[in-house]
Amino acid sequence: MAAPFDALVQELSKLPGVGRRSAERAALSLVRKGAPALAALEDALAAVRTGVALCSRCGAVTSAAENPCPFCTDPARDRSRLLVVEEAGDVLAIERSGAWNGLYHALGGRISPAAGTGPKDLAVARLEARLAGGEVREVVLALGTDVEGDATAAWLRERLAPSGVAVTRPAYGLPADSGVRYSDPLTLRRAIAGRAGC
Numbered sequence: 603m604a605a606p607f608d609a610l611v612q613e614l615s616k617l618p619g620v621g622r623r624s625a626e627r628a629a630l631s632l633v634r635k636g637a638p639a640l641a642a643l644e645d646a647l648a649a650v651r652t653g654v655a656l657c658s659r660c661g662a663v664t665s666a667a668e669n670p671c672p673f674c675t676d677p678a679r680d681r682s683r684l685l686v687v688e689e690a691g692d693v694l695a696i697e698r699s700g701a702w703n704g705l706y707h708a709l710g711g712r713i714s715p716a717a718g719t720g721p722k723d724l725a726v727a728r729l730e731a732r733l734a735g736g737e738v739r740e741v742v743l744a745l746g747t748d749v750e751g752d753a754t755a756a757w758l759r760e761r762l763a764p765s766g767v768a769v770t771r772p773a774y775g776l777p778a779d780s781g782v783r784y785s786d787p788l789t790l791r792r793a794i795a796g797r798a799g800c
Contacts, residue, residue: 607633659732661708661725662693673697673706680704682739685794686729686758688712688746692782696744699790704742707732712745712754721757733765740768742797746781770797 607629614625632639657664657671664671673679673693683704687693690708709724711717732738743758745751759769772793777785785793 656690656708659728660693660706661690661710661728662706663690678703681737683742684729684732684738684740685742685744687744687782688751688754689783692744695783695785696790696794699785699787699794701787701791701794704740705738709745709754712750713757714750721761724754726758726761730762730765733762733767738767740770742794743769743771744782744794745771746779747777748779748781751781772797 610629610632611622611625614620614628615622617625620628632643653666655664655666655669656662657669657674659670659674662671662673668675680703684707685696685702685704686707686709687696688709688711693706693708696702696706707725707729709726709729711719711724713720713724733741741762743755745755755771762769773796777789782790
């Protein structure tokens with residue numbers, strides 16, 4: 603196998619949800635399509651490198667020029683409610699559902715001893731700083747419903763208790779052993795509308 607091809611496969615296989623075989627198929631597709639497809643991919647990657655960032659306030663994906671992001675700066679959003687998710691991709695899934703008009707906070711992961719991720723690896727200090735302003739009255743923990751998501755939610759609930767802010771979780775609708783980003787818009791709307799205390 604050609605070294606540049608193998609290097610491309612190696613890089614693609616590092617992406618979440620992309621195994622070696624999927625990476626090989628994607629790399630082969632790019633090679634078959636030739637220079638125009640490779641040039642378009644190069645341009646898209648270069649544009650992301652310089653033009654896309656994570657919001658300095660909530661952690662959602664935004665343009666480098668709009669930081670804080672449009673969610674954080676939109677005056678029509680309910681600033682008394684904050685929806686906490688694991689990753690920036692979860693914000694996009696919830697926005698597509700149309701179920702939320704409050705603010706967001708992406709933790710940047712979850713507590714996972716197997717992956718070597720602990721509380722110190724999450725954007726919790728930034729979350730606590732946002733709550734210190736006193737404007738937020740409810741924090742909704744829209745985390746995965748698997749063991750690690752539940753453990754992260756329990757840890758956060760205990761950590762946020764002294765703030766006096768109501769801490770809730772979506773009540774139903776999210777599939778077990780799954781995450782927010784994998785749910786359809788209707789399921790997300792029902793889960794957020796029917797949230798209950800933790």
